[in-house]
Amino acid sequence: MTSPNTVALVTGAAQGIGRATAIRLAQDGSHVVCADIQDCADTVQDIKAAGGSGEGVALDVRVAAAWADAVGDVLGRLGRIDYLANVAGVVNMISEDSVVGLTEEAWDDVIATDLKGPWLGMRAVIPGMIDRGGGRIVNISSLAALRGLPNLASYSAAKGGVAALTRQAAFEYAERNILINAIAPGTIDTPILADITPEMKQANANAHLIRRLGRPEEIASMVAYFFREGSFLTGLVYAVDGGWSAKGNF
Template identity: 80%
Template structure:
């Protein structure tokens, strides 16, 4: 199924998984609204150079007012939003990320972006999707929601919340033809990993059964599947993790 003629909003579209998702949805025919707190001009330019259709919108996913303004502008211009990819996310760089070592500031920063952001996004687009007869939403969770991983307390809490919220919202809005799923990536080679050591990079790669880091385009391809195909799928949190979630402790 082509996405031709559809309107897709992708958060975190400046880099990493968000950028890859925007590029893939544009390749599949959607007009992609590239949303981020940072400029998305480079992503939009790349979409255009490849023959696709896209535009930029400023969006702080932590702000209900920003969501209202961004989605209202898109609906005023295009009449609807068919697809939402909630990709924007952060990790805790402000403190140790253990239950004991976390600071309240660090906790709030991660929860506001990684959990509150997807909630606000769904709240902003679902009423319009109901009015136009349906839509599809993909949220980005994490393998950290499925496995215990070190020094990721706030991140794990947020991403597990995304998985739970995805299930609940999928149940609530299936009757309106709105399908809502999540993806749980393994360790993906994004700019978040830019400062890690080569030893850490190898350790992250070896955690997967497919012993390498994932590529953002591989997460984007799963998002595209949920948007393009996936007509009998909702409420899932689907691991795209190189087999990590199926791996034993050896």
């Protein structure tokens, strides 16, 4: 394959926000490396059916060696990674998620994917971006990073860490023309909500001023904006939350 104009690496691309982001970036003309611990074949198929360019790669974002292998392979074949979207994330499915009720196993599981993963991703791609004269990174944080929410202690800690790490990385690499931002979504209608009750799902919908859940495509459009248009934006934690952060209560 000859090197395309832009190459985007998207984690969590098998479903939800990651899938929508991969499809949107391909629509915008990037060759998209769809990375996930799950099979991304359906995402890649949809990208190609729409006339876009994409490929799937198995990636456990918690493992430094997996990042080194994946990034090294892409750089070796395509010569560049222009965009990184760190989307992969989990919620605690192991224990209660209050500060006292949270187990160490559950804490480690969430932190490894939701916070360590984005750090490892940035660490893996930034040297190549420096070599090529720049790049752009978007990390997915959460509204839970900005306010207290019920039973989300480990998730809030991880996503708060993503927000802080985004600001720090933006500070460190802006002079190298690497622009790094985070998006803090409200509640988005993805498979991560499959196990909550209909009543809780409705409560989350009602928490937004728009009074509905967000769609993965709406977050993907903001990722695409940061990549294609955000030439004077870095270090932001940008709430895409249907007005929830303006409302002031759950």
